[in-house]
Amino acid sequence: MTIGLSFIMGAVAGSVAYFMLGLWWPVALVVGIVAWLTFGLFGLKMDSAFTLMSGAILVFCISLSMMIMRSSDQLSSLQYADTVDEAGTEFRYPVPLLGEAPYGENVYRSNGCSACHTQQVSHEGVEFDIKALATEKNHSAVKEAVNRFYRVTGQPASSGVALGLPVGEWETIALGASVSDAAKARSFLSAAGASVDVQVRFHGEDLEKDEFSNPRGRGWGKRRSVARDYLFVERPMLGSVRIGPDLANVGARLSRSTLMRILLNPKSVRQNSKMPQHSYLFELVEKSEGKGLIAVREGEREIYYKPTKDAEALVDYLLNLKSANYPLEEAPVYQPFTSSLPKPATSEKEVEKLADGEDIDSSK
Amino acid sequence: MDPREVVDSSCKGPVLFLAFSAITWLLVYSIFSMLAGVKVHASGMMADSAWLSYGRIQPASQLALQFGFLVQLGLAISAWIFSHRGRTVLVDGGYLYIGGLIWNAGVTLGLLGILSGGSSGLEGLQMPAHILPILFTGFVLVGVSLVQTNNRRTDEEMSPAQWFLFTATLWLPWVLGSAFLLIYYFNAKGVMANIIDWWFIQNFTKVYLTFVALGVCSHFFSSFTGRGVIGRGYSMFAFWVLLLFGSIGGVTLGAPVPAWLPALSTVTSVFYFTGIVAIYYVLHHTQNGATAVDESDKDNLTLMRLALIIFALVSVLNLIFAFPGMASTAEFTTYGAAIDLLYNLGFVGLLLIASLYHIFPRLAEMGLSPKITKVQNMAFILGFLVATLPSALGGLMSGDAVLGSGFYFSSVGDLLLLLASLLLFLNFLGAIIMVIKRCDCLSGLCGKQQRKEVKA
Numbered sequence: 001m002t003i004g005l006s007f008i009m010g011a012v013a014g015s016v017a018y019f020m021l022g023l024w025w026p027v028a029l030v031v032g033i034v035a036w037l038t039f040g041l042f043g044l045k046m047d048s049a050f051t052l053m054s055g056a057i058l059v060f061c062i063s064l065s066m067m068i069m070r071s072s073d074q075l076s077s078l079q080y081a082d083t084v085d086e087a088g089t090e091f092r093y094p095v096p097l098l099g100e101a102p103y104g105e106n107v108y109r110s111n112g113c114s115a116c117h118t119q120q121v122s123h124e125g126v127e128f129d130i131k132a133l134a135t136e137k138n139h140s141a142v143k144e145a146v147n148r149f150y151r152v153t154g155q156p157a158s159s160g161v162a163l164g165l166p167v168g169e170w171e172t173i174a175l176g177a178s179v180s181d182a183a184k185a186r187s188f189l190s191a192a193g194a195s196v197d198v199q200v201r202f203h204g205e206d207l208e209k210d211e212f213s214n215p216r217g218r219g220w221g222k223r224r225s226v227a228r229d230y231l232f233v234e235r236p237m238l239g240s241v242r243i244g245p246d247l248a249n250v251g252a253r254l255s256r257s258t259l260m261r262i263l264l265n266p267k268s269v270r271q272n273s274k275m276p277q278h279s280y281l282f283e284l285v286e287k288s289e290g291k292g293l294i295a296v297r298e299g300e301r302e303i304y305y306k307p308t309k310d311a312e313a314l315v316d317y318l319l320n321l322k323s324a325n326y327p328l329e330e331a332p333v334y335q336p337f338t339s340s341l342p343k344p345a346t347s348e349k350e351v352e353k354l355a356d357g358e359d360i361d362s363s364k
Numbered sequence: 365m366d367p368r369e370v371v372d373s374s375c376k377g378p379v380l381f382l383a384f385s386a387i388t389w390l391l392v393y394s395i396f397s398m399l400a401g402v403k404v405h406a407s408g409m410m411a412d413s414a415w416l417s418y419g420r421i422q423p424a425s426q427l428a429l430q431f432g433f434l435v436q437l438g439l440a441i442s443a444w445i446f447s448h449r450g451r452t453v454l455v456d457g458g459y460l461y462i463g464g465l466i467w468n469a470g471v472t473l474g475l476l477g478i479l480s481g482g483s484s485g486l487e488g489l490q491m492p493a494h495i496l497p498i499l500f501t502g503f504v505l506v507g508v509s510l511v512q513t514n515n516r517r518t519d520e521e522m523s524p525a526q527w528f529l530f531t532a533t534l535w536l537p538w539v540l541g542s543a544f545l546l547i548y549y550f551n552a553k554g555v556m557a558n559i560i561d562w563w564f565i566q567n568f569t570k571v572y573l574t575f576v577a578l579g580v581c582s583h584f585f586s587s588f589t590g591r592g593v594i595g596r597g598y599s600m601f602a603f604w605v606l607l608l609f610g611s612i613g614g615v616t617l618g619a620p621v622p623a624w625l626p627a628l629s630t631v632t633s634v635f636y637f638t639g640i641v642a643i644y645y646v647l648h649h650t651q652n653g654a655t656a657v658d659e660s661d662k663d664n665l666t667l668m669r670l671a672l673i674i675f676a677l678v679s680v681l682n683l684i685f686a687f688p689g690m691a692s693t694a695e696f697t698t699y700g701a702a703i704d705l706l707y708n709l710g711f712v713g714l715l716l717i718a719s720l721y722h723i724f725p726r727l728a729e730m731g732l733s734p735k736i737t738k739v740q741n742m743a744f745i746l747g748f749l750v751a752t753l754p755s756a757l758g759g760l761m762s763g764d765a766v767l768g769s770g771f772y773f774s775s776v777g778d779l780l781l782l783l784a785s786l787l788l789f790l791n792f793l794g795a796i797i798m799v800i801k802r803c804d805c806l807s808g809l810c811g812k813q814q815r816k817e818v819k820a
Contacts, residue, residue, distance in 0.1 A: 052522070053534060071559050078554070109413065115422045214560065235557040240696065280411065
């Protein structure tokens with residue numbers, strides 16, 4: 001092997017050791033040099049199955065430890081989290097499936113619904129808007145902090161701030177800042193003693209539609225899906241192709257009867273649906289007796305379909321899918337400026353939660 | 365006797381057995397993917413039987429394609445290359461029969477399992493859990509013979525083709541076994557199961573299938589053109605880079621997992637591409653401007669060149685779509701599945717079939733019908749192009765959760781593929797029957813019967 005090529009091999013070995021395995025840099029350097037010398041100087045030849053196999057075992061271990069073990073270490077500590085539902089009631093999240101829903105999950109799995117439907121809501125980005133309020137006492141310090149923030153992030157000063165920070169009024173400091181910029185603004189401003197108010201906006205096709213921040217939203221969820229959503233799911237069916245809509249939050253969108261109709265004949269709900277019919281989940285019945293029958297008009301007369309046990313369980317399961325609905329620490333939902341809200345009807349505790357531990361002067 | 369004939373006669377039975385079952389699985393695949401396409405066009409058709417629902421046919425067809433056709437034909441061709449490159453007879457060919465039988469039983473049970481509703485719900489490992497140990501056993505038994513044949517080689521130094529095939533033979537049981545243990549035995553919790561699944565898919569396509577195809581490619585390019593092994597250093601670089609970076613990654617952009625996993629996948633895809641460039645350089649220079657030494661290999665060389673072009677195309681696309689900006693446009697659309705299919709059929713499948721055309725006459729002592737072969741090649745090439753490219757483009761243009769018109773084209777492609785695989789199957793079957801008719805053993809049996817008749 002030429003000396004140049006072996007040098008590249010050494011460089012690759014060294015950078016893998018440093019960047020990917022996270023070894024201490026002198027160790028990584030030694031690894032690189034050893035690899036260079038083995039291939040270049042000592043002329044290691046790949047002429048034996050033994051060399052190949054030991055190399056392959058080494059690579060296999062690297063692959064396994066880097067991808068599987070590392071993520072397992074990180075994810076195994078995942079636990080319940082507290083969250084609030086639409087009515088403002090706190091509960092522990094995620095909630096394991098109850099009743100017929102686990103059986104319905106099996107129906108979903110065995111019929112391969114994940115061939116067309118994903119169960120993961122993604123977002124394209126998150127943006128932070130930041131407002132600050134300075135009092136007479138700390139005005140100059142806050143002004144200094146604001147200037148420092150603009151210097152550090154390289155943004156030009158804008159709006160009222162450029163002219164001078166008003167005292168006793170909320171003033172917008174940054175719009176559409178990134179996570180790290182927002183963190184900087186927060187720390188600078190709070191250190192200077194200002195009150196800080198943060199608005200979190202998400203955008204992405206999958207999320208709820210918002211005229212200003214997310215006009216293309218399809219309303220498949222209030223937030224992106226995270227690993228915690230699948231804590232109790234055995235082999236989650238995340239899916240990779242969306243021929244139909246995402247179902248991570250379908251329980252919050254559709255009712256029981258709509259879901260049944262879609263299963264029986266999707267075209268009756270959406271004209272151009274590509275979903276196949278699932279008549280095998282229904283039985284034809286003579287009379288309109290009993291609950292939960294689906295009537296279909298065929299010419300003159302009406303035909304009634306009775307959902308089988310599988311269909312009932314499947315719909316139970318689908319109605320339980322509401323994961324992208326509740327805010328989590330790692331995945332907050334849209335959160336408007338608290339300062340511009342009407343005086344809080346919510347309790348003191350929740351306001352604190354919304355502001356993520358920041359001082360809020362407006363609520364005083 | 366020519367030593368090559370001795371080698372060929374040792375390979376004859378086992379390799380033809382594996383190849384024949386692989387071709388049968390290709391036919392099964394094309395039937396199922398055809399049915400799956402029909403379900404999309406006529407949503408009311410076959411709606412009364414659960415086992416014919418789209419969600420079951422589609423994974424079943426993938427299983428038939430990947431585990432039935434690609435892996436099995438790959439094993440058959442590897443066995444032949446190991447014994448020819450190593451100038452030795454195939455050691456313990458009986459293992460190929462036993463292993464092949466177990467492997468086929470595993471794939472069949474897996475297919476039935478998926479159709480009857482026992483699917484695991486994981487993308488690359490759709491078969492029910494208990495199928496995986498069967499597949500593992502089958503592969504290891506075949507592998508025993510391949511590794512021994514490689515150990516018995518006459519030249520001490522292994523050529524790049526042998527590195528690639530040897531490592532691929534080791535790699536699949538490792539990843540298959542670990543995926544089974546981690547998911548089912550250690551009960552991976554929540555999204556860990558998906559991460560392991562993606563890791564398996566990544567290893568299966570980027571390492572196993574790619575290595576088999578590259579090994580086959582580098583063997584036949586050098587043997588068809590008579591140029592011998594060139595660019596050994598580049599091959600070595602490519603080998604280790606592809607192995608290391610192909611075995612890590614495969615996590616999609618927006619997946620609900622820790623953010624470093626998708627980022628790592630992007631990084632490894634870029635490094636992986638450097639390995640692709642190196643191996644492409646070698647393969648390009650092995651065959652560029654050369655003509656086949658043997659006139660009968662001319663068409664096979666052309667087919668392999670086409671496969672190499674598709675390999676380059678897909679690799680460049682994979683690099684481009686590894687970056688977050690492009691990946692987000694393609695995510696969840698039909699693009700990803702279409703490009704995977706193009707890689708499986710257009711690169712790996714086409715290469716393996718072309719090498720089967722070369723091997724078959726040497727083993728069976730009679731060729732496939734040249735006329736039918738021409739037709740089936742045209743149908744196959746057109747088929748996979750029409751089945752994949754419009755659907756990939758349509759996916760990019762229309763976005764996710766919408767099926768663009770590309771899907772209609774892909775059904776035409778499915779139809780062509782069905783025609784091609786049916787012709788290939790009949791062609792193969794016809795040739796085998798002719799061989800058996802001419803073979804002494806059968807005429808011996810017939811002779812006995814005739815004698816009995818005479819006695820009576």
